[in-house]
Amino acid sequence: MPRREGLSWRFTHAITRTPADSVANGLRAVDAGDPSGAAFRAEHAAYVQALEAAGLTVDVLPPLEAYPDSCFVEDPAFCLPDGAILLRPGAESRKGEAEEIRAALESRFDRVVEIPGSGHVDGGDVLTLDDEILIGLSARTDREGAEAFAGLLDQWGYNARVAETPEGVLHFKTACSTLGEGVILATKVMIDSGFFGSRRTIAVPDGEDYAANVIRVNDVVLVPEGYPETQAAIEAGGFRTVTVPTHQARKVDGGLSCLSLRFSKA
Numbered sequence: 001m002p003r004r005e006g007l008s009w010r011f012t013h014a015i016t017r018t019p020a021d022s023v024a025n026g027l028r029a030v031d032a033g034d035p036s037g038a039a040f041r042a043e044h045a046a047y048v049q050a051l052e053a054a055g056l057t058v059d060v061l062p063p064l065e066a067y068p069d070s071c072f073v074e075d076p077a078f079c080l081p082d083g084a085i086l087l088r089p090g091a092e093s094r095k096g097e098a099e100e101i102r103a104a105l106e107s108r109f110d111r112v113v114e115i116p117g118s119g120h121v122d123g124g125d126v127l128t129l130d131d132e133i134l135i136g137l138s139a140r141t142d143r144e145g146a147e148a149f150a151g152l153l154d155q156w157g158y159n160a161r162v163a164e165t166p167e168g169v170l171h172f173k174t175a176c177s178t179l180g181e182g183v184i185l186a187t188k189v190m191i192d193s194g195f196f197g198s199r200r201t202i203a204v205p206d207g208e209d210y211a212a213n214v215i216r217v218n219d220v221v222l223v224p225e226g227y228p229e230t231q232a233a234i235e236a237g238g239f240r241t242v243t244v245p246t247h248q249a250r251k252v253d254g255g256l257s258c259l260s261l262r263f264s265k266a
């Protein structure tokens, strides 16, 4: 696909969903204690403010108690300037989340379609770059889903490439992020995997792997609070950073990218 400068980081809008109290029952690989709904909502408000300060109009959807992980809106859908795609999350308890976010997408996009077939894709496994879209196979995203999604992206004029997410990593983007301008922040394991070819990468310093999930939003990179070495490495790379608390999200394996769908509308 032709390089679309800024596709991965220039945005005008975001959709988020307020965490429900049921987030205490959210999925997690390792139990480090339940997140508190109230504390999560306070962190979420700071997150929304950071997106607004970066220039976005943010739609904040109401909490859904029936879906403990529903504040992680990145997983059931995918947005491009041309339209939105409803995905099929791979975790049983999250399957209904795509239908729940449909109306919010239809209010912002003329084109909202469903991923074809019956395979699974979580948005957390999709890394949009300015010249290609990477889809990571994981415990949530299977080959059938990834190939159906790649085919749809191809029809829309985008190149997608399917890659293997390293063992033990929840989502592809748990371990890497685009900083824009051709630069990728990633854990050493991801860099060593060779997915990124000759692209410029910044390695996440040892002991700070959680901070591999950051989001570039217009002129700033939002970084989770408490990862000073990663923040310094990003700044040394020439990017301005703003920290946002994600302590509650982290308890259920969530990070900055999972908490919003970001897109650009003319």
Ligand code: CIR
Pocket: 026, 027, 028, 069, 072, 074, 075, 091, 094, 123, 124, 125, 170, 171, 173, 174, 252, 253, 254, 255, 257, 258
């Ligand atoms: C889950 O396991 O589905 C949630 N507890 C966390 C989802 C995080 N989403 C993401 O990385 N895109």
